[in-house]
Amino acid sequence: AQSVTQPDIHITVSEGASLELRCNYSYGATPYLFWYVQSPGQGLQLLLKYFSGDTLVQGIKGFEAEFKRSQSSFNLRKPSVHWSDAAEYFCAVGAHGFQKLVFGTGTRLLVSP
């Protein structure tokens, strides 16, 4: 069965520092991978996605993620965090084509001044 693990429940980063959020997946076939962000009281916004091709994927708001098949990972990175990046971040894998997204449990990012 497909699964996604986000090992960090909370992460605190100083404003201007770099960020890496970890995501490991389990999926038998070539995965479709996604990162979503959820700001307080808001729905989910797609940051970036990986389907195939270049393993380094650029997204919105300055985020990028790298797909590493050998490590079953799809970590999200940002070189310099802004206070507005404080939110909850979800990694997801697309299963059964696009019928279903399997989500990780999320990582809450706190940004300190």
Next chain:
Amino acid sequence: EAQVTQNPRYLITVTGKKLTVTCSQNMNHEYMSWYRQDPGLGLRQIYYSMNVEVTDKGDVPEGYKVSRKEKRNFPLILESPSPNQTSLYFCASSSGQGLNTEAFFGQGTRLTVV
């Protein structure tokens, strides 16, 4: 503007009182889904639909019903809500076609069952 619209955004109800949460999308998408979000569990799929009159169970379907009579609408029905259905609910839609597809999510419905 492409969007998924859920109503209501907030709902407090009593145990056993039937309710419906509506979901509508304006993108002519084939795929629609309902998820619930609970602390420490992330989002879990309740039901999904591949097209009109085609629905199937997700991971946590117990206590829920859905219908897909029109392509744009996918209501979630709780016939006899219980407190363990207190949660944040999201509707999502996607075209499911090609490599540029993505899931669009509604703003969420926060349901409290007392």
